[in-house]
Amino acid sequence: MVTIGAIIYEPGNTTRNKTGNWRTFRPILNTEKCVKCEICYIFCPEGAIYEDENENFRINYDYCKGCLICSKECPTNAITKVREEK
């Protein structure tokens, strides 16, 4: 049922929409090379880069659309790309 006034009461529920399947290329983050400069983190249009419990940056492939901004901007070349294979 459509809500009154088409109001959306679940903030941020786009998370149900897994945009990971938009990818042609997959960025791979090499934690060894990562200097935690946060550049990839702040420039990701999806907010798909996150810190794990060990404060290592990881890529959430559920949402990463494969734009590769992270790879391009990484100062240490810690993020490489591979072609998605389905």
Added chain:
Amino acid sequence: MNKRFPREELFAPGHRGCAGCGASILARMVLKTVGRDVIVVSATGCLEVFSTPYPETAWRVPWIHTAFECGGAVASGIEKAIKALKKRGKFKDRKITVVAITGDGGTADIGFQSLSGALERGHDMVYIMYDNEAYMNTGVQRSSATPLFASATTAPAGKKSKGEDRPKKDMAMIAAAHGIPYVATACISYPEDLMKKIKKACEIEGPTFIHVLQPCTVGWGYNPENTIEVGRLAVETGFFPLYEIEYGEFRITYRPTKRKPLKEYIRMQKRYRHLTDEDIEILQKYVDEKCKLLGLE
């Protein structure tokens, strides 16, 4: 280790923005700076459309969209309503920031009057114009923020045309002419500068205006990975200088060590691919003049 950027994601993933979308990057940066005590107004535009197709929303803060030309007016109403609610005791001990995020069309063209009214009336709000230099939502039609010689679908390059035939409307200076306390330009490629300006705008009482350059992969014609790079070149060439005007005082906030040739910026984008080196020279002169005017040699 100190964190550079706040970790809370108030603009959720799963939105329908293009891969490499600059507007999404801006939305994230804005919300990371402002935090949860905010009410966001969007005018019709790309950001609004790709972030809220019912029944989904990327916004984890209260957000409203009404129409294209009234971002300033809707924000005005919200700001006054907050004041009214405070009288009732609601939001008593905290500041709720009203932030309008509207595109160049919704700001410089159809929403111009509404913006001017809101600035002139002195509402306490942060107005952010995300400028991708054309109507990207509907297929790259030109807006008054489209720069000279850029090709757009309603100002196409052709045998008798070099694309857009008018220079870009200078919204920051127009906003500043309203005598508001804070005006700034910013670019998503410079997150610290951008977020510092947004923070300042939030803290200042009264209307503030931030003109953010936000590259668009589709409209400008470059590979998604280059969104940040293109924005950076816009600034490094002096095409889009970063400055702020705080209580009337002008200050360049980022000074490239040596301005790069405009050609590097132009040649990255398909919207300029029809230009000859001579054409680029004309644009270079425009940029040089503007930089001179702003003291950015």
Added chain:
Amino acid sequence: MERVDVITGTTAAAIAAKLSKVEVIAAYPITPQSECIEVLAKFIADGELDAEYIKAESEHSAMAACIGASATGVRTFTATASQGLALMHEMLYIAAGMRLPVVMLNTNRALSAPINIWCDHQDSISERDTGWIQIYAEDNQETLDSIIQAYKIAEDEDVLLPVMVCIDGFILTHTVEPVHIPDEKKVRDYLGVYEPKHAYLDPDRPITQGPVGVPECYMETRKQISDAMEKAKKVIKRVNEEYYEIFNRRYGNGLVEGYNLEDADTVLVAMGSVCGTIKYVIDSLKEKGKNVGLLRVRTYRPFPKEDIKEMLKETENVGVLDKNISLGFNMGALGIEIMATLKGKKVCNYIVGLGGRDITLQNIEEIIKHLEESEDGETKWIGLKE
């Protein structure tokens, strides 16, 4: 304390907004509305009303600001007319679509070109499908009462639609007459504070208002508004009775008002201030032993089809007065809708009073005569100059 003052319709509306304790007013001046927002500005300047007042730079922005404020959870008010209402057009759909109980005074005025500041109903009739409830007041007292009622109706959980109270420009806006002004506390107790459950912008409960209505949901939103309009009929009737219990005034059944309908074979149907003139003629004809009735449509949206059908079921001659014209159909909107409601019955349509053309007693008599003599339904323009 209840008191009586001799005031204009616009002042009556402003007082009603004050009694209703509006919290945000956003408005832009336009003749013949301006006095209303001037009076409100003065109330605030004098400290008699503690409301936020946005001096908008256009009617479009005035309505946009009301939408923003209403969506944040406060009671809002604005007023406009004619070109101003037309400029708001887009935002009217949005206020209704977002189910925001904005209340507005519209002082009916003709639309350009040629520019004309005087009364007809073309402005509000042109907004009939926007999802706004429309109430047409007959006099200044009803103007005041209708604004107060409008909040009760608009904010009802079964309705949640904006309400436009329409009053005839100049004829009511610039005419003073005695108006009972209810006790402020009594009105505030009656209305209570607006505390929406469905829509309010609050960082403690982040919601998204005004998303993209994709094809999978848009049609449902229209159906919901259509249903709310149907429910509004009941609510308007109930509010009319409640209001009578508390304030001792009511207007027909809230939707329609019958005047001398018993024994009348000839009935005029009309809206707004002309109904007073029609009643005056009916009274004088009655003294001469002739029975003519009036069915006043008070609520034009939602349209009281059922009541009209019932009240006119015995009537042979139905004549509808329209202060508007659907160009290309040569009928006014009310005429078309009465015709549709009464399926097959003779309905004559009289186009009257466009752009402030005075509707005289003789005009009404002429209409009655024509209606009684006419064989079929037809449209006649009344008071045209040769």
Added chain:
Amino acid sequence: MIEIRFHGRGGQGAVTAAKILAKAAFYDGKYSQGFPFFGVERRGAPVMAFTRIDHKKIIVRSQVYNPDYVVVQDATLLDTVNVVEGLKKDGIVIVNTTKDDLDLDFKTYTIDATGIALDILGVPIVNTTMLGAFVGATKLISFDSLKRAILDTFRGELGEKNTKAAEVAYNIISEK
């Protein structure tokens, strides 16, 4: 129902006069309406305003075509406006003039309202003076109610002066 038509020039307060009279009638326990001719006239142009008074609620909304009384605030209007147009056969005209007789074919009262206004108010704004004269001539409502309505409209000293001007005119006409 009694209908009164005021003639004046834009800025002379004819509309205010019609509204004050409506209020005064209401204070007398009557029903009333006061409204301007809905025009686009500006300061200086001939204007009209109307008052209706009745013992029952006034519902008619058409303009006034056959007034019972006409009040002329400025005698210069007689040259350009047919002030007695539509006036009922036994209708009465009250004119602000220094002349005694105007030959208008209707029962006419004249009064030098400008003189009185200049004397008491210091400005040639005659609407309240003419109302005093109107009430004196017609006795349609009580002077007390008129006074109250004037004081509602003009506060403080201005109110006192306006009621004084009305009273002077009321007394002069009553003695005629």
